[in-house]
Amino acid sequence: xxxxxxxxxxxxxxxxxxxxxxxxxxxxxxxxxxxxxxxxxxxxxxxxxxxxxxxxxxxxxxxxxxxxxxxxxxxxxxxxxxxxxxxxxxxxxxxxxxxxxxxxxxxxxxxxxxxxxxxxxxxxxxxxxxxxxxxxxxxxxxxxxxxxxxxxxxxxxxxxxxxxxxxxxxxxxxxxxxxxxxxxxxxxxxxxxxxxxxxxxxxxxxxxxxxxxxxxxxxxxxxxxxxxxxxxxxxxxxxxxxxxxxxxxxxxxxxxxxxxxxxxxxxxxxxxxx
Numbered sequence: 001x002x003x004x005x006x007x008x009x010x011x012x013x014x015x016x017x018x019x020x021x022x023x024x025x026x027x028x029x030x031x032x033x034x035x036x037x038x039x040x041x042x043x044x045x046x047x048x049x050x051x052x053x054x055x056x057x058x059x060x061x062x063x064x065x066x067x068x069x070x071x072x073x074x075x076x077x078x079x080x081x082x083x084x085x086x087x088x089x090x091x092x093x094x095x096x097x098x099x100x101x102x103x104x105x106x107x108x109x110x111x112x113x114x115x116x117x118x119x120x121x122x123x124x125x126x127x128x129x130x131x132x133x134x135x136x137x138x139x140x141x142x143x144x145x146x147x148x149x150x151x152x153x154x155x156x157x158x159x160x161x162x163x164x165x166x167x168x169x170x171x172x173x174x175x176x177x178x179x180x181x182x183x184x185x186x187x188x189x190x191x192x193x194x195x196x197x198x199x200x201x202x203x204x205x206x207x208x209x210x211x212x213x214x215x216x217x218x219x220x221x222x223x224x225x226x227x228x229x230x231x232x233x234x235x236x237x238x239x240x241x242x243x244x245x246x247x248x249x250x251x252x253x254x255x256x257x258x259x260x261x262x263x264x265x266x267x268x269x270x271x272x273x274x
Contacts (some may be wrong), residue, residue, distance in 0.1 A: 030181075030251035031258040037178045038097065040189045040259050042266045043085035050074060052085045052099040059144040079103045079141070082110040084197060086189045086263070088182050090149065097179075098145045100186040102193055102202075105129065105137040112139040114203050114236060116237075125225035127238045129203065140190050140200035149179050185259060186216065188252070192260040194241045196267065202239040211237050218248030 035074050043049050053074035060067045060075050067075055088098040111128055114122060120190070122128055129137050194202060204221075206214075211221040220243045226235040248256060 031254040033178050034181050034185060034255055035258060037088050037091060037175050038182065038185060039091050040262050041087040041089050042193070042263050043087060044266070048087065049080065049085055051096050052087060052101070053080070055096050055099050055146055056142050056144050058147070060142070063147060066094060075142075078088040079111075079113060079116075082106060083141070084193050084195060086186065088185045088189070095148065096146060096151045098143070098182045098186050100190050101141050102199065103139045103141050104189050104197065104199055105134050107134055110134070112137060112203060113141050114139055114205065118205070118236065120170075121225055121228060121236060125236055127222070127224040129201075132201040136198060136200045138194055138197075138202050140187070140202060140204040143186055144181070145182050145186075147197060149182055180254075184217065184252075185218070185255070187219065188256045189259050191219070191241060191244055192256065192263055195260075196264065200241050202241055205234050205240065206235050206237060207233060210237055211235075215247075216249070217252050218244050218246075220244060220247060 011032040041048065043052055051223045053076045056075035057070060057073050061069050082105070083101040083103045085099065086098050089095070090097045104110065105112055115129055194200070208223060208227065211219075211223065215221055219239055221237045221239050223235050224238045227233045245253060245256065
């Protein structure tokens with residue numbers, strides 16, 4: 001049996017919201033709206049990693065029951081030690097709205113999740129991690145959006161729907177409109193971190209319909225193997241990161257560059273301190 005943690009409840013609403021985001025925001029508005037309420041945070045210490053792992057536990061272990069509950073309320077594995085982690089923070093509350101990690105294979109011993117959990121599936125894939133230099137390999141993994149920033153199905157404003165949604169009275173209408181950008185911001189932030197770290201070959205397991213919509217954002221996702229059944233129909237995808245930016249709609253390209261400047265400043269500042 002193929003064991004692979006996935007975040008199915010994110011997929012359906014995100015698929016619906018991406019097309020709306022592409023057409024509803026003018027090029028200059030997308031980045032402005034995101035910047036007003038949300039910010040990317042590059043995880044660079046144990047405290048930041050703990051925040052990410054706690055949100056992963058909330059989503060994957062407590063909410064979805066995909067992984068076992070842990071007594072310390074953190075979801076972690078051996079791959080965290082060879083991964084880059086990123087958060088999206090809600091600026092006014094300082095709450096962690098979302099998290100994602102990029103597992104980086106720096107050598108033969110640093111395996112990607114797809115290599116560990118999907119060995120049989122990889123044998124059927126047209127493109128494999130072994131086709132590329134190990135230090136240029138990565139996998140987008142453990143993406144999670146805080147339930148407090150996902151909407152209930154009956155909420156007035158359409159967005160990332162869930163049964164355990166947010167209290168809409170806490171936020172303005174303009175803030176609510178940015179919440180579908182949390183997951184988008186995580187994917188775009190992951191793409192920028194990959195470029196910064198010379199990770200040009202990315203693998204990811206996701207539902208084909210989500211991959212189709214993410215292509216609208218500029219991700220050149222190529223399905224490389226068959227669809228499997230695990231918390232929904234999922235397939236392995238490959239993305240060449242250096243081909244990404246030129247494919248982006250203007251608004252998302254501006255958002256991508258905004259996220260990139262913020263992350264680069266954080267990482268450069270940390271490097272200077274050291």
